[in-house]
Every structure is written in structure tokens, then in C-alpha cells.
Amino acid sequence: MRLCFPFLALVALCWCCSAFAEDSDEEKRAELPAAVLNSIGGVEYTRKGADTCIKCHDESAEYPVFDIFKTKHAVIADSRTPFSGLQCEACHGPGVKAIQFMEQALETGSHVGRVRPGEKRPPIFNFGPKSNESVQAQNGMCLECHEDDAHIAWQGSAHQMAEIACADCHTVHTAHDPSLDKHTQSDVCYNCHQQQRADFLKPSHHPVRFGELGCSDCHAAHGSTSDSMLAKNTLNETCFGCHAEKRGPFLWEHAPVAEDCSLCHEPHGSVHQALLSKRAPLLCRDCHSQEGHPSLANSPGGQPTAMLLGNSCTNCHSQVHGSNHPSGLKMMR
Template sequence: MNMIDLKQSRLNRWLLAFAPPILALSALSLALAQKQPAANESSTVQWKQPAGNPGDFAGTEVCAGCHVVEDSQFAKTAHAARHAEAAYGTGCESCHGPGKAHADAMNAAGGDDEKLQAAKKLVFAFHASPAKNSAKCLTCHVSSQDQQHFARSEHHFNGVACNTCHASHLVESAGVSNQAGAELPLAQFFTAVRRQEEQRWLSSSLLKKSQPALCYSCHGAVQSQFTLPSHHRVNEGLMKCTDCHSPHGTRNQPMLKKTNWEGCVNCHIEKRGPFIFEHAAVKVEGCTACHSPHGTVSRMLLLRREGRFLCLQCHVDPHAPNVPHGRLGFATRGECVRCHATVHGSNHSKFFLD
């Protein structure tokens, strides 16, 4: 065996020994390049006993005597949790307030419509203004890390109350199909398995409908964006609106859980960095300077059909030191990313050439 054959034999043995681990690591890195959003944190809601005299409360058992269906559904939720330290005001009356006067008046009405209507007004039934309805929920939920900013949220300012989206018992939403959104364009592809309505309701914060159908009932313009050819897979069930947005309000606009680019790199972790050479547009203006977060007709959710024209929105001065090409060269010589491949940031080239 000559020297060349010996070297080739050693190379083959090396490849057989190390190629599988290298391929496995490569596959793992690709799998981790995009990750699912983290699971929700445990609840921080602290129950508060409603105001009133002990004699004004009837107890959950009295409520269940008439509201059988509501009680059976309510009993499955976290709201029905018993508080050993409280002698009264738990269960139904935690939200609806003292119910003894209401129960006594209903029994004394004797079928009289006027008396029945008057009796129904003796308990808080969430038929008040959105602000009052939400204030009732926030008695306890204001302590939640997720809901403490609701009073400054866009939903609050636009008259959206807690019970607009949530249902403490699913009676008012009975018959609502969880197939909502199945007729949307492209939704028949990559569609996640849908669960029974009650199971969905209990496992999704008591929402009246599933996402995104519930959000689309108000945000029609956003719904149309998600039907465009290039879009995040919300209609297909692989993402939810609340993966990026907090419907209860945040300090960020538009109710994003994190500031612009920080929210995106939760999933697109390969773009996170930090890089030695950062692209200033990413850190200053965020991902939405170039991408549409909902959907576009352009590839990779770009705001412009051709990426070079997107670059020209900032790189417009042909004499600037960071623009070594003439404007004509920009428009005629193809896409910028043919050379500047790492536009999100680089550890090797300040011109993002690697």
C-alpha cells in the first residue's frame, strides 16, 4: 500500500468514526434554531373576599339549585377553588357578590315577570359597563403579573371587558364550534388537531372561542394579513396571537410581550446574537423595519417584494462610507444579500459579507 492509499484509508476511517456525531449535532442545531414559545408561568392571582355582611351571602349550594348547568361547568374551573379561611363569599358570590337577597326575591316572585326582573338586578350579573365588569375581575386579578397592566391596555381603552373574551361558565358560548377559522384560506394545510370545546375552554384561560377566531372577531384587518402567501402559521394552529401579544396590556406597543426584536428572537434564536458587528436597524427599529409580523405577499415576510429596495430605504446616499455602491448599482446588480449574507449581524465582517 503506497502512501496515498494509506492516507485515504485513514481519512475513510476518520469519516466513519466522526461523521455520525457531526451529522447528529448539525441536525440538533437545526432543530433548535427555532423553538416553541415557553409555557405559561404559574398563576399569581390572589383571591380577595368580596365586601358584604356574612348574612348577605347565600352560598354556592343555593345558587346551584337554579343554575344547574352553570354550576356544573363552574365547578371545573380554578374559580371554584375553596378557601378554608373564608366562611362566606366563595364560589359564585366571589364574582357576582352577595346573593341572598337575589335568591329570596326570586323565590318570592312567584312567576311575576316584573318581580323576576327586579330580583335579577339584586346581584351583579356582568351586564354593566365594560369598565365596571373588568373592575370586578380585577379585584383579584390585579395581582397577576400578566393582568396587572390591563387598566392601561388598548383593549380597556376601546371598551373591551374581561367577559368579552372570557367566560366563567361556557353556557353563553354553548354551540360555538371550535372549527372557527377552518374555512380560512390555507388553513386546511398543517392544521393542528382540534380538541373538544369544553376541554379547549378549560385549558385556554376560559376563552369563549379558540385563538385566532376570537381575536379575528375584532381584528379583521389582521385576519386578512394572515391569509397572504407568506405569513406566520397562526391560521394553521402552530402559533397563537398570545405568543407575541399580551391581550391584558404591557408597557410595549402594540401590546407586545417583549420589545420588538426581543420578542422575535424567542423563536428565531439564530438571530439573537450578540454579534461583534451588529446591524443597527435591528437594534434600533427592530425586526418590523424590514419584516411584517403577520403576513405579506413577499418571501420571508419582507415589506418589499425585492430585498434590495428594502435596503435602499436606509442606504440612500451613494457617497456615504457605509454605501460603497452607486445607486444604479443597487438597482441593477441583483439582491444585496448575494454578498451581504448575514444582514442580522456578523462576527466576522462589518459589512456582513460572511
């Protein structure tokens, strides 16, 4: 009887462990995004997670596999991250098919046991321009976790409609994602936005190329409710984030300032000072007629002189954004 009881206890323990393992697999499958399930079908997960993957995947400049361990995605203590649960397979799907692929490759001699750049890839869920998965499937994988307020406007945004994949901008397997660093963020954006790159090289520009300002300071790359994917509701609100002194309120307002900063300024760069779209007085004459101006009283033929055209209206009208002076009607003080 004494021998029988430990034996029964051992059998019960094994049964419990087996049941727990089965439940664990089912829970893992429940956590797997639909994008992966549709792509790779019903297969099982590996038992060792990332340890299984790094046996075959080599580190290279093009595929910085091990750098994933230096990122927030690999923080095991954070329950929101992939590595707190399924690890590599949380994004790339169950690795069983990859293992089967490598075993067959070793048998046929088409591989030497490790996955190197340029070689045929195992049948798992991949990201980037060389992926066999659709852009919608790739982005759907990321949105399974990244569903906060910063991404709520993604559906219907200009980038989503243009079928831009998250991996086109973000580099996940690297300690420092270039798209998140102000010093390198613009280079990522310039891959598509060539005209803006040229604008920032003009004499008058925002300090983007010096890393003092990033594209994301003005634009919401994941979508917004405003035009041009601005970070705030209007262009003026976006500009006032830095240029608060131009906000007002003013006793004497300049109508274009209250309406839209881009009526006078080019936001990315200009050949004219202060990011102006034209030089004064030509810019001012888009709205203000020269007729009746005091400077024309003594000019020949009632036409502006070269001296007037060579100067700027702001020589006198210095408070072009508005004035709070009791005598500031003409924006002169």
C-alpha cells in the same frame, strides 16, 4: 340540679352558635368586593352556596352554568378561589334578591321556576355584553382576586382605555377558556383585531393559525410598559425570544437589525417571503443607494438591469442580520 346543668350548657351552646353565625355573615360581607356592595346593597347570603343557585339555573350552550365546576375557580381546596368561600356569590353577589325575584315570578306565573336563556334575569351582579353593570364594575370584580404582576399594568393599558371587559375575552363558565388555549386564542383576539386576521392569512406569516404560536407569546393582553402591548420591553427583545440567532452580538452589525425588526419585517404577515415588508432589492434601496454599486459598471445607462432587479441582494449579501467573519464587512460571509 343534674337537669339544670345540661339545660344551661345547651343554652350556652346555642348562644355560641348564633354568635358564630353572625360573625360569619359579617366576615362574608367583609370579603365581598366593593363592586358588588355598590350594585346590590345590603342583603344577606344564602346558606347553601352553589346548591341554591343550580336549583334554578339551567345548563345551555350559551350559559354553561355547570361547567364552572370543571374550572380552577371551583377548586375548594385552594383558598384563592371563589368556591373556597362564597362560591357563586363571591362573584355574583348575595343570592337573596334572586330568590325573592323567582318567588315573585312563580306567584305571577311569569316564570316556571327555572332561569332560561332569553328570560328576564334576576337582579344579581352579571358579566358580559348583556350585563347592566358598567365595564369598570365588572373588571373591578375580577381585579379583586387577579391582582398579580400579570395584571399590574392593566390600568392605563390600551384595552382598559377602550373599556374592554374581562368577560369580553374570557369565558369563565367553561372548562377550557378559549383565550388561554393557543389553538383558539387568536379567534378571540380577531373579534376586534380584524386587520391582523387578514395578515395571518397572507402567504408569509407566523404559525398562529396552526396553534404553534399564540397572540400572548408576543403581546401582553392585560397591559405592558412597551408599545403595542408587547410582552417584553421592546420589539426586538420580543422577537429574540424565538429568533435568538439574530440577537448577536456581531462583529459587523446591520444597523436596522439593532434598531427595530419592523424596519424590514411585517410581524403578522406579508405577501413577501420571510415576512418582509417589501421584496429585495426594493427593500434594501430604502436605505442603500444604487449609485456606485459594482453591478452597474457594465449596465446600459448606468441603470440596474432586469436581471439585477429580478434577483435579491441576499444572493450575495447573505448575512443581513450581521456577521462575525473577519471579512464580513459587506455581510457577504
